[in-house]
Each structure stands twice: as C-alpha cells, then as structure tokens.
Amino acid sequence: MANQGAKKRKEENARHMARIRHIIIACNVIYVVIRMLIFHSSITWKHWIGLAVTSLAYYFPYQQLAKMANPSYAEDGELLDGGFDMTTGGVCGYLHDVIYITSFVQVASIISGKFWYIYLVIPAFGAYQSFGLIKGFLPQGSEEAVEDEKTRKKREKLEKKASRPKFVKTRTR
Template sequence: MAQKAAKTLAFRNTARLNQTLYATITIHLLFWLLRALLFRSSFTRKSLAFYLLFSAPQLFIQFQFERISRPTYNADGVVKRSGEDLEAKGLTEYMWDVLYWTYGCVILAAVLGDWAWWAWGIIPLYSVYLAYTTYAGMRGGYTDAAGVPQSTSKRQQKLEKRGGQKVQYR
C-alpha cells in the first residue's frame, strides 16, 4: 500500500473532474439546444455576447482544475502526480462556488432569457462580502466566531485577580 494517500487523492480528483466535465458539457449543450431550437427568436448577437462573457470564467476555472488537479500516471499505472486537492479551503472553495453559480446562470439564461445573466452579478458581491468579513476578522484580533471577545469564567477571573495560578511543589 505504498502511496495510499496519493492514490486516494488521485481517485477522488479523477472522479470529481470527470463529474464536473460531464456536467459542464451537459449544461452548455442544453443552453445551445434550447436557444437554437425553442427560443430561436431570442438567439441574437447580444445573447451570444452575454453567453461568452459570463461563461468564460467558468470555462477558465474548469480548465485550471483540469490542469492542476488531473492526476498523471507512469507507464506501469503507478501514480506519478496525484494533483492538487479539489476539496481544499480558500480559493479552491471560492472557485467551486463560481463554477456552480455559473451553471445555474447558464440554465436560467437558457430557459428564461438574457435577463437571467444579471444573476451572475451576485458573484462580485459575494467576493466583496468575503473580503470584508476576512478583513473584519483579522482586524478584530482574537475573537470567537460571533465576533465577540471570549469571556473568562468566574474562576479564571478570581485566579487572575490573585496573581495567576500558583504552582505548588511537594
């Protein structure tokens, strides 16, 4: 069982990347089919421009995930590189949010029309919110999740008042 963690990560990455690739192909094909067949009158240059503009970040993120997280194997089938973890916190998590939100916007635009692309504007607002909460958390110093400094118990307050806890040697 050499490299068990690398094999597990490679398997998870491959499964998730394949699932994401199939979802991307399905959603974008659904958009093109619905717009070309059912809503032909609303399929204009403006509609195409909106599609290209708002789908480009999702397609770029998809390409980046493929590039940095797709595992590579040696000729004998041994994992050469398992790729970056797709379940990492921080930027990767935010990129998944953008990817999924764009899926929803593409589906809404396919069914409801071009005005549904305005829902994509929530992503920059969400970015501003995340940046502000991160800044406020860093500025607040050591606080709990609610932003309120943690209070000490009555016992701890009494010990601090007496000069701290004394160590007794026997």
C-alpha cells in the same frame, strides 16, 4: 502499498473533474438546444454574448481546477502526489462556486434574461471578502474600550473565579 493515498486521490480527482466536465457540457448543450435551436426566432446579440461570457466563466475556473487536480510524478514515473484535495474550501471552493453559479445562470437564462443578475453575487462576495481582508490591516482604534460599572464588576468576578484553585475529588480506598 506505497503511495496508496496518492493513487486514491488521483482517482478521486479524475472522477471529480469528469463530473464537472459533464455538468459544463450538459448545461451548454441544454442552452444551445433550447435557446439557439428551439427559440431561434428570439435570439439577439445579447444571447451570443451571454454564451461567450458563460464559456469563459467555465473555462478559467475549470483550467485552474484541472491544474490543482494534476498528480505529480517522479522522474522514474512513480506517483508522488495525487493532486490537490478537491473537497477542501478556500480557492478550490470558490472556483467550484463560480462553475455552479454559471451553470445555474446559463440554464435559467433560457426562462428569463433577469437571471443574469445572479452573476452579481460573484463580485459582491469578492468585495465582501476583500473588505474583511482590508479591515484587518486598518487600525482598530484604542485597545482599551470604556467599560461601564456592570461589565467591569462582571469581568472582575469571572477573573476572581478563574484564579481560585480547583480541587479534584478522588476516592481513597
């Protein structure tokens, strides 16, 4: 019964990584078969670069997720930790998003090359997150904002109401 949670997490991570691997392989096979074999007459150097870009966009996030999903073992071979929980947000969620966006872009680019513009979502979101981080380090100006009469009275009324003692009704027998 010991380390039951770690064993379960290890199995969940193995299934999850296999599912992501199948998504990546399926998207690559679809792209190569349809774009490279069926529409071979319309292939340009841009399509080869697109295949290389999507391959890199799959490789790096997948490798990072694989490192996160790796279980850790003691020196005697006992399972200590089943790996990182792949269902959490944060960096793990962002890596999943990059893989899913890449899958969509790769398959949709068979229809039209304009789908490559969807890749701009990734750096735009990164810039948005960075702006929020940088904004936290910037001075916010004066702490005391000028209050008009109406909001001052409302605030004072709420403070007065909050400071009143609260009575609890109880039953007496």
